[in-house]
Amino acid sequence: MNPVILQQPKRLLLGSGCIQQSPAEFQLSGWKRLFVVSSPQVAAAQDGLFKSWRSTGLHVDLFEGIDREPEVALFNQVLTAARDARPDVIIGLGGGSPIDVAKLVAAILDGAQSIREIFGIGLLKRRAAPLVCIPTTAGTGADVSPNAILLVEEERLKKGIVSPHLVADLAICDPDLTMSMPPAVTAATGIDALVHCMEAYANKFAHPAVDVYALEGIRRIGRSIETAVRNGSDRNARADVMLGALYGGLCLGPVNTAAVHALSYPLGGEYRIAHGVANSLLIPHVFRFNLPAMPERYAEIAFALGCSAHASPDETAEAGLQRLVAMSLACGIPQRLRDVGIPETDLPRLAQEAMKVTRLLKNNPRELTPADAEQIYRAAY
Numbered sequence: 001m002n003p004v005i006l007q008q009p010k011r012l013l014l015g016s017g018c019i020q021q022s023p024a025e026f027q028l029s030g031w032k033r034l035f036v037v038s039s040p041q042v043a044a045a046q047d048g049l050f051k052s053w054r055s056t057g058l059h060v061d062l063f064e065g066i067d068r069e070p071e072v073a074l075f076n077q078v079l080t081a082a083r084d085a086r087p088d089v090i091i092g093l094g095g096g097s098p099i100d101v102a103k104l105v106a107a108i109l110d111g112a113q114s115i116r117e118i119f120g121i122g123l124l125k126r127r128a129a130p131l132v133c134i135p136t137t138a139g140t141g142a143d144v145s146p147n148a149i150l151l152v153e154e155e156r157l158k159k160g161i162v163s164p165h166l167v168a169d170l171a172i173c174d175p176d177l178t179m180s181m182p183p184a185v186t187a188a189t190g191i192d193a194l195v196h197c198m199e200a201y202a203n204k205f206a207h208p209a210v211d212v213y214a215l216e217g218i219r220r221i222g223r224s225i226e227t228a229v230r231n232g233s234d235r236n237a238r239a240d241v242m243l244g245a246l247y248g249g250l251c252l253g254p255v256n257t258a259a260v261h262a263l264s265y266p267l268g269g270e271y272r273i274a275h276g277v278a279n280s281l282l283i284p285h286v287f288r289f290n291l292p293a294m295p296e297r298y299a300e301i302a303f304a305l306g307c308s309a310h311a312s313p314d315e316t317a318e319a320g321l322q323r324l325v326a327m328s329l330a331c332g333i334p335q336r337l338r339d340v341g342i343p344e345t346d347l348p349r350l351a352q353e354a355m356k357v358t359r360l361l362k363n364n365p366r367e368l369t370p371a372d373a374e375q376i377y378r379a380a381y
């Protein structure tokens, strides 16, 4: 068994209604001044939460301007606002974007390092402030992972920061907070979580200690995502998808994702296509490309998606692939790159961009050449 490091938030609250315990949790750590990073939609939907915090004597400063997948300039605005607020703790409340920004603000609040110094793996020396992550979507796993992503404007590429110092002090995963999420966001974020689990399971560096999270995440999301999209107030479906997303997040630190994520980053960076939609567009084609490298693993994924055994692992895996496509269609996600406004002439250049994401491509079951990357984009077109 190869060595692996499992990291989790120091405390993890999980379950319907657990957000009610947040004031007691803050008190336990002596945090009185909260700086909350959020989006306009989430901040409006969670106004009652801020009121309840203030009613217990907590001071709440709110930056609610994360209205897109964030770039470095937007991050710097939040950092300045946070420094002015002199908080005891930084809280990310929302989807992956506000949470990633909160993680990075907490990391370099004291100015000891700049954001551009820490892009990459293991370059952050410490985290300057305590960090709480409260997801209101079920997908990115950002609340439990040691990763964060920002768009670097001048390179038109999303870049990752990976560090054990980005793992939160406290994560509060309350599926009731995801009930106001619209169907399209539920679908895209849920498929993103599913892809985290699938790419961690079918991965060169897959590990038995992580496989259990990955397969259980696939099982829960596979059985409940369509219900969560169709009927957002179904608490059992919401809980299933949130737990699946949490498991997906726990896969990101020790194993991480592979070619689907590498190929999806240029789509987000260049065309601002939502991360989950980009992954959903690419997963069937990367699945098919990778299948010959580890058919047994892809067959296990098919079983976790509810498929029964066929004559060979290849055929079982193929059934899993069909199930995946049917699920994405039922969730109303676009199916082709041409449907999301990407010009076909851009595909070779996108393939060149994707090849730069070596930190993920090294994990892929099959080695990918620039020609392979282009071929996958063409298949998805």
Ligand SMILES: [Fe+2]
Pocket: 140, 192, 193, 196, 261, 275, 279
């Ligand atoms: Fe992702």
